[in-house]
Amino acid sequence: APVLLVVLQPARAASAATLPVVINTWAFRKAAETAWGVLQLGGSELDAVERGCGQCEIDQCDGSVGYGGSPDESGETTLDAMIMNGNTMEVGAVADLRHVKNAISVARKVMEYTKHTLLAGESASLFAVRMGFPYEDLTTQKSLSVYSEWLNQSCQPNYWKNVIPDSSKSCGPYKRPEEVTYKEKQISRRSFHNHDTIGMIVIGGSGTVVSGTSTNGAIHKIPGRVGDSPIAGAGSYADSTAGGAAATGDGDIMMRFLPSYQAVEYMRMGTDPTVACQKVISRIQKYAPNFFGAVICANITGSYGAACNKIPGFTQFHFMVFSPLLSHPTEQVVDCI
Numbered sequence: 001a002p003v004l005l006v007v008l009q010p011a012r013a014a015s016a017a018t019l020p021v022v023i024n025t026w027a028f029r030k031a032a033e034t035a036w037g038v039l040q041l042g043g044s045e046l047d048a049v050e051r052g053c054g055q056c057e058i059d060q061c062d063g064s065v066g067y068g069g070s071p072d073e074s075g076e077t078t079l080d081a082m083i084m085n086g087n088t089m090e091v092g093a094v095a096d097l098r099h100v101k102n103a104i105s106v107a108r109k110v111m112e113y114t115k116h117t118l119l120a121g122e123s124a125s126l127f128a129v130r131m132g133f134p135y136e137d138l139t140t141q142k143s144l145s146v147y148s149e150w151l152n153q154s155c156q157p158n159y160w161k162n163v164i165p166d167s168s169k170s171c172g173p174y175k176r177p178e179e180v181t182y183k184e185k186q187i188s189r190r191s192f193h194n195h196d197t198i199g200m201i202v203i204g205g206s207g208t209v210v211s212g213t214s215t216n217g218a219i220h221k222i223p224g225r226v227g228d229s230p231i232a233g234a235g236s237y238a239d240s241t242a243g244g245a246a247a248t249g250d251g252d253i254m255m256r257f258l259p260s261y262q263a264v265e266y267m268r269m270g271t272d273p274t275v276a277c278q279k280v281i282s283r284i285q286k287y288a289p290n291f292f293g294a295v296i297c298a299n300i301t302g303s304y305g306a307a308c309n310k311i312p313g314f315t316q317f318h319f320m321v322f323s324p325l326l327s328h329p330t331e332q333v334v335d336c337i
Contacts, residue, residue: 018301018324018325020204020323022048022322025197026248030059038051053198053212073172076223079138080095080229081093083111083212086240092110098124110127196248201238208240209300211236234260241300242268245298254293266280273305274297281337311336316335
């Protein structure tokens with residue numbers, strides 16, 4: 001027991017120096033660097049999250065953020081993003097955004113120039129154009145080739161179930177069978193690499209918490225699908241009286257549990273960030289033991305943690321941290337539970 005105290009003591013004493021902090025999902029180093037740079041130059045926490053996630057949109061991080069990745073069933077790339085101000089609890093979000101590359105910046109404009117929280121689809125694009133964003137094609141040679149390869153593989157994998165023709169063997173158009181049959185085959189749809197999101201938490205020196213996400217969603221999704229990323233409390237959540245959290249992974253499952261909101265509420269009750277993250281992962285495990293997902297958590301003292309669900313091929317989760325205790329953005333790893 002005394003050993004434990006020795007480990008904990010300095011961490012507590014140093015906590016004053018652990019702000020500001022920037023944390024983001026995956027080993028997206030440039031995103032953390034960009035966000036930290038904004039803070040160092042006197043930019044706000046909102047600026048830091050917007051520019052940090054925006055860096056991933058430009059870099060097309062893992063092909064899963066920004067333009068030219070994750071084509072849907074009709075071959076189009078659409079974007080989801082949100083940003084949340086933990087001082088005012090304001091949120092700006094866009095879902096199923098088409099023809100506009102800089103989704104997180106459009107989300108911020110929703111927050112700053114409208115009384116709304118979430119805009120979706122083609123109408124969100126029209127809003128973006130009114131706000132001065134260019135209207136452009138998000139398709140690239142790469143996303144076109146991913147799409148045609150998928151068509152050649154009889155549209156496998158896809159997100160349909162209980163339809164005719166058999167969605168595990170052929171392309172649609174699908175419709176529901178006349179007789180409702182109650183057998184549902186669960187096929188493992190995709191490798192976990194098919195869907196990553198940048199989720200970011202920035203806590204400023206004064207304790208302001210801001211969170212944000214940006215993604216192009218699940219590859220081969222049914223057009224119109226919106227995942228967890230742009231949903232407050234699911235994709236991310238920020239509350240300057242408690243902390244911030246962000247999620248990544250299978251949004252269709254994760255969003256049903258509002259993991260980011262739940263993690264922040266655990267931290268409000270004094271739960272350690274790592275434990276808060278673990279608790280929300282194990283809560284989802286009860287219903288979906290094989291889901292792919294991870295959560296990052298940070299409280300207002302600058303303590304942070306992460307957790308992920310252990311499945312074959314995904315046993316560890318990598319995330320980035322930048323704080324005054326670190327001279328450069330540092331990749332951290334947790335073992336999945």
